[in-house]
Structure formats: structure tokens, C-alpha cells
Amino acid sequence: MYGIFANFDPPKxxxxxxxxxxxxxxxxxxxxxxxxxxxxxxIPGRLSEKGIQQAxxxxxxxxxxxxxxxxxxxxxxxxxxxxxxxxxxGLTPRPxxxxxxxxxxKHTGGRLSSIDWKNLPxxxxxxxxxxxxxxxxxxWIKQEYPGKCVLAVGHGAxxxxxxxxxxxxxxxxxxxxxxxxxxxxxxxxx
Numbered sequence: 001m002y003g004i005f006a007n008f009d010p011p012k013x014x015x016x017x018x019x020x021x022x023x024x025x026x027x028x029x030x031x032x033x034x035x036x037x038x039x040x041x042x043i044p045g046r047l048s049e050k051g052i053q054q055a056x057x058x059x060x061x062x063x064x065x066x067x068x069x070x071x072x073x074x075x076x077x078x079x080x081x082x083x084x085x086x087x088x089x090g091l092t093p094r095p096x097x098x099x100x101x102x103x104x105x106k107h108t109g110g111r112l113s114s115i116d117w118k119n120l121p122x123x124x125x126x127x128x129x130x131x132x133x134x135x136x137x138x139x140w141i142k143q144e145y146p147g148k149c150v151l152a153v154g155h156g157a158x159x160x161x162x163x164x165x166x167x168x169x170x171x172x173x174x175x176x177x178x179x180x181x182x183x184x185x186x187x188x189x190x
Contacts, residue, residue, distance in 0.1 A: 019146045019147030020147070021145050021146060021147065021148055022150070022187065022189055022190075023141060023150055023187075023189075024062070024067070024150065024151045024185050024186075024188075025154065025159055025162060025163070025186050026058065026081075026153055026154070026159075026183055026184065027153070027154060027156055027159055027179075027180040027183060027184065028047070028072075028078045028080075028081040028153055028154070028155060028183070029050070029053075029077070029080075029084075029182050029183050030051035031046055031047055031077045032045075032046045032047075032048050033046070034048070034182065035048060037111050037112050037113050038109060038110075038111070039107060039110050039111070039112045039115070040077070040108070040155075041101055041102060041104035041105075042100060042103050042104075042108065043075075043108060043109075044075055045075060046077065047080050051077070051182060051183075052084065054081075054182055055183060056084055056088075057183070058085055058183045059084055059085040059086075059088030059089065062088070062089065062151065063088055063089070067091065067149050067151050068145065068148040068149050069094065069145055069148060069149075069150045069151070070082050070086050070091045070092075070151045071093065071096055071099065071141070071150060071151070071153070072094070072095055072096070072099060072152070072153035073096070073099035073153065073155060074096065074099075075100055077155075078099065078153045078155060079153075081153050081183070082153040089151075093153070098136055098137040098140060099137060099152060099153070099158055100133075100158065101155035101157055102124065102125050102157040102158065103124065104124050105123035106123045107124060118172065126171075127161075127171035127175060128171045130158065130161045131161050131164065131170075133158065133161065134158060134164070135165050137152075137162060138165060138166065138190055156179040156180060157179070160174055163177065163186070164177055166188060166190065
């Protein structure tokens with residue numbers, strides 16, 4: 001009679017498929033638009049002098065940590081942050097649209113402080129869609145980088161959506177979560 005395989009150890013050839021990926025999730029460095037409270041959405045954004053320094057400091061902080069890959073949003077503020085860190089690590093960032101910031105649509109360029117996250121204005125990407133992108137990103141990372149350590153440079157809203165997905169929170173619950181500070185990071189085993 002066979003019981004439940006609680007201590008089942010899969011054959012060595014299959015174990016790499018089950019390997020955890022370590023994800024270091026961060027937000028891009030401060031931008032000129034951040035300083036002006038502008039909803040950047042899908043516009044490129046320009047790192048401020050402080051944002052460049054933040055990226056350099058994060059690169060130095062992670063200098064001795066083993067990182068196998070850097071992925072980032074395909075928007076300039078994220079890519080530029082990742083490139084600065086990548087220069088310290090000897091890695092070239094791999095951009096992906098999955099890590100893009102929320103799309104503010106016609107509201108891009110407006111004041112971020114005016115946003116009610118639980119009642120986004122019409123024409124914006126929905127929190128549900130943002131959550132779906134976060135889920136797709138996690139699945140992509142696990143498939144592309146099994147057993148690796150990956151630094152992901154994202155944006156405030158998508159990073160929050162990734163954390164909410166991993167914590168099993170709904171899109172509405174995500175709206176209550178704090179936005180990561182520029183170049184702060186969290187270590188996750190996924």
C-alpha cells in the first residue's frame with residue numbers, strides 16, 4: 001500500500017525544475033518627475049542626480065552578493081538604474097514590458113498625489129490588470145531563472161502588485177500597501 005509521499009525526493013534530473021529563484025525586487029532611482037509629483041506611467045522618466053547616486057549606492061551595496069541576472073522595465077528610468085547597478089556587477093540588464101509601471105493613459109503627467117488608488121480614473125490600467133502582469137512576471141522569472149538570484153528593477157505600482165500577488169492579496173488589498181522607496185529592495189524566495 002502506498003501512502004502520501006510527504007518525504008518524496010524527486011530524481012536529481014527533475015530537481016532543477018523545482019528550484020527556488022531568489023528575487024531581489026527594487027524600484028528605480030529617483031526621477032526628476034518623482035520630485036515634481038508627476039504620474040509617469042509609461043513615459044521614460046529621467047533619473048535625477050540623487051537617483052543616479054541611489055543606483056550607484058545600491059550597486060555598491062550589492063557588489064559582493066551573487067546575482068546571476070538583472071531584469072528591468074523597458075522604461076528608461078528603470079533601465080538606467082539597472083544599467084548603473086549592472087556596471088558594478090558586470091551584468092547587462094534584460095528589459096521586459098512585464099515590469100512597466102501602471103499605465104495612466106490620458107492621465108499621464110497629472111499629479112500622483114491626487115490619485116485615489118481604490119477608485120482609479122477611467123482610462124487607466126486597472127489594478128486587476130496590473131495584478132495579472134505581476135503574476136505573469138513571477139511565472140516568467142521562475143521559468144527563465146530557476147535556482148538563480150535575479151535583481152528586478154521595477155516601479156512603485158508594479159513592485160507593489162508583485163508583492164501583493166506573492167502575499168496572496170487581492171488587487172483592492174494591494175491599494176492599501178505602501179509604495180517602495182526609490183532603490184529600496186526586498187529579498188524574496190519564489
